[in-house]
Amino acid sequence: MADRDRDRGQQYQLYPQQQQQQRYEGGLKNILPQKGPxxxxxxxxxxxxxxxxxxxxxxxxxxxGSLIGLAVATPVFLIFSPVLVPAAILIAGAVTAFLTSGAFGLTGLSSLSWVLNSFRQATGREPLDYAKRRVQEATAQVGDKTRQAGETIKAKGQEGGREAGPTVGAGAGRPA
Known part of the structure; x- marks a missing residue:
């Protein structure tokens, strides 16, 4: 069995001789491009x-130039560092506060926009139209209640007047 494997290993070649000859027949001319640039x-x-x-x-x-400028400016930075470092910290804090303020404002506006859009989708109406309609309904309701209260007072007043009899006129309050 070992003889068979050895024989097979000798039979197989990675690049057979025929393919190598066909591949490099043209020599150096085939490797380099035919035309120039x-x-x-x-x-x-x-x-x-x-x-x-x-x-x-x-x-x-x-x-x-940058290296020369850095070499000249380094002593100036070292001399003025007690002033420059706090100034840089102050400027960085101001810029950070400004950007944070803008971010919070943008977040608030986008939240308000989201709430209005969700309100519009939920009711199917514009918020101002909805508010106007609610105010009109409330006004009509208050008017109806006022009219009902007025009618009730008028009815009670008429009932009270009938029971007491006529209070105004010539024989009122005298025994008959």
Missing amino acids: TASQVIAIVTLLPVSGTLLALAGITLA
């Missing part, structure tokens, strides 16, 4: 080289 590629490279070189030089000058 196009005119537009050459123009792009010619224009981009000076532009990129100029930008790289400007980046270097900016870095050098």
Whole structure:
């Protein structure tokens, strides 16, 4: 059995000789491109080289200027640090308070908008129309109750007048 495995291992090759010969027949010419760069590629490279070189030089000058400015400003920062640090803390606190105030205001407005929209969806009416209708209903209800109370008072007044008899006139209050 070991002989069979050994024989099979010798039979299989990773790259057979025929494929290797066919693959590299052309030599170096097949590996390199047949054509050179196009005119537009050459123009792009010619224009981009000076532009990129100029930008790289400007980046270097900016870095050098930043380092020189930092070297000059460091002693000034150290001398004025007792004033600058509290000022920076104060400014940071003011900015934080301003942004927090804006965030709270925005949250309040969005909450109010959400409540109004949910109210509109629940009632199917606008809140002002709903409030007007409720005020009109309440006014009509108060008017009805007032009219009923007036009628009740008038009815009781008429009943009381009949029982007591006529109080105004010529024989009122005299025995007959």
